[in-house]
Every structure is written in structure tokens, then in C-alpha cells.
Amino acid sequence: MSPEELAEVKRAFMPPDIPYGGFPVRVVPPGAIKPPPSTTASRERENALAKDAIFLLEQVAKDYARQVDRVWKPEFNNVVAAFATAVERRNNTLKIAEAERQAQANFNAFIFSLLTAGAMRFVGAYVQYAFVPSFKVPVSYKWDMSKGVSVVPKLQIEYGERFSKLQQSAFGGIAQDIGNRAATLIFPKPKQAEYELASWSGVFNLQTDLMKSVDDAAKVVLDRISGWQTWMNNEPEFGAAWMRIADGNMETARALVRSRIEERRKDWAGKWEFFGKSPVAVSRNLLADHYERSLWAGYLGFQLANTMFFDNVAEKSVVNRLKDLNVVFAETDQGKLDQANRMIEGAPRPSMRISGAIDDIDEWGETEIWVFTELKNAPLKSQQFQPEAKWRQLPAL
Structure with a gap:
């Protein structure tokens, strides 16, 4: 664990001067009393406290993984399937030749990127990033009629937020939480590839890569939580610090640790869209x-x-x-x-x-x-x- 990561985990889980939760118990600030000598019994209590925290973080990790895998990914699949259905219906009506489908592919990507809104805007940002690097998420647009009525070339786009910023706010802006000082916390970027978005099969190739990108981004957060658990399990200072601040009372220390982790979870849910929110089912x-x-x-x-x-x-x-x-x-x-x-x-x-x-x-x-x-x-x-x-x-x- 790098020095930046260690500092992050201590800020997140070591006791503060005033504990979260406002418990109506006597709490002695760190350093106010001289810690008693370490004994086998005290080490066992500290280890038990660390295992409590590890268990609670495990529940957070399972909930995070379940929210991404069972709630968000099915809705992403619905959106991609809806677009594939639209492409197929139009193609079936036209019965157009292969060359004409090729001519429409770029426009299809533009439409898919442009029309993903609300909770699904991450999908549009992914398409913009991976399919046509020159496309960016539009904030506003206007028509220039001076050169005729052709559609795409005359649409002037002012550029909005980039994919990486949206990805961090969706999955968990961990790098932002520590001031972007840990380069290892950068989320994976989609590969830049051309998908044949004038055909059903091309759209589903996009879907496969999109789901892998979702899994890889979620794994960054889950690996981070796993690292925190490893630190709690291997470093005695976690349990010892909470025992000191609780004046040696095991039940008080457990309540304070739970309160701290619940407070951190609430904070993450407020920042990470895919963790704190659920999409409204689309038709x-x-x-x-x-x-x-x-x-x-x-x-x-x-x-x-x-x-x-x-x-x-x-x-x-x-x-x-x-x-x-x-x-x-x-x-x-x-x-x-x-x-x-x-x-x-x-x-x-x-x-x-x-x-x-x-x-x-x-x-x-x-x-x-x-x-x-x-x-x-x-x-x-x-x-x-x-x-x-x-x-x-x-x-x-």
C-alpha cells in the first residue's frame, strides 16, 4: 500500500477526535490517557474489533457489487437492446444495401450517443469515447442552414463533460476522494474500436465491451475495499486506536466502529451514482x-x-x-x-x-x-x- 493510500485508509477508518454518531457515552480523546500495556487479552479484543470492521466492509462490498451487477447492468442491456431493435426495424423497412448501411453507421453512433439521457448517460458517454473519439457529449446544439439541409455536418456541438469524469461519479470517485494523488486508482478506459452500428450484431458487440467496462470499473472499487480489509486484518493499530478512544470498553468501541463505517457508506452512496441510486426501469x-x-x-x-x-x-x-x-x-x-x-x-x-x-x-x-x-x-x-x-x-x- 502506497503512502497516499495508507493516509487515505487512516483518514477513512481511524477514530476522529469526536466520533461519528454522537454516542451518549464517555469517550476519552486520543492521547488523554496512557495506554495500558499490551496483553494477550487486549490483543484478542483488538483483533475482534478489526474482524467486526472487516465483516461490515464485506457487506458494503457485496451490496456495491450486487447494485452494479443486478440493478444497473440489466438496464444498460435494455437500452442497448432497444437501440439494436430500432436499427433492425429501420433496416428491415429499407432493405438497404450493405454500402448504404455503412454510410449510416456513423450517424447511428451519433444518435445513440446523443439520445442517452438521465441515468443512462454513462452509456452515451461510453459510445462517444469508444466509437468516435471526435464526438463529445453535447450540452447544446443549433442548426446552421447556410449550406443546405444535410443533417450531421450542419449540427454544431458545444462539448460537455468527458467520459472519465462521468465514470468516476458513477462508479465511485475514489481518486477524487484522496485528491487524485494515487495514480493507481485511475479507472480503466474503454478501448477505442469501430462497431458496425448499422447492424444488430454490431450493436451487441458494443454491448459486450460495455459490460466488460462496467465490470472493470466496479472492480477498481471492490479491490480498494479489499485492500482496506487487508490493512485492518494485518495492522493492530486499527483495533488498538478504537479501544483507546472508547476507554477500553469493547461494546462502545464496536458501536463506534459500526457508526464510522455506516457514515462512510452513506458518504459513498451520496457520491457514487451506481451505489447510491437505482435506475428507473425503461420501457x-x-x-x-x-x-x-x-x-x-x-x-x-x-x-x-x-x-x-x-x-x-x-x-x-x-x-x-x-x-x-x-x-x-x-x-x-x-x-x-x-x-x-x-x-x-x-x-x-x-x-x-x-x-x-x-x-x-x-x-x-x-x-x-x-x-x-x-x-x-x-x-x-x-x-x-x-x-x-x-x-x-x-x-x-
């Missing part, structure tokens, strides 16, 4: 529809920029799919009823009136307005489908 189908609407906005934007005037921007099959997504008004009674039911479930109100293919000047204009509006408002709408995580009740130690 995979509604989220997939939300992703798909933005993917279609990107597709139609490219079509508008690259289609000869009065040619079809999109065929009837695409328009029919947009009706299913509550983008284009349905024309049949059953279609209108289906759209109304989807609105009750959380889908938007349709805004475009298209008959058949998108093939006349008025429909071009409606499409252009919807494309810009959708891509500008979609990140804000994402909060509806991916809300902020909620504080959780910590289990009893």
Missing part, C-alpha cells in the same frame, strides 16, 4: 421507437440533401413505418385508433400529413421541418424514456 419498446424516430430523421435528412428535386425522398413503405411510429398521421380508422392508443402509452402526436411516398414539394417541406425539429428536441424527449436514477434505501449492515 424497451417505447425507447426503441424513440431511437428509431431519430434514426429515420437522420435518414430523411440525408435523402433531402441528396435527392434530385421532385424525385421520391422516401417510398410508401417508409411512410407506413413512420405512421407506426406516430410521426405521420394515419389515414384509416384503425390506424388512427392505433395511434391514439400509442399516444396514451407515451408516443408523440403525429405531425406530418403524407399520402403515399414523400414525392411532392409540400411533403418535402413537411419532412424538412420534422427532421430538424426531431433532432433538436430528441435529446430532451429522452428524459421521458430514460429518467434520472432514484435514491435507494441502503440495506442494514
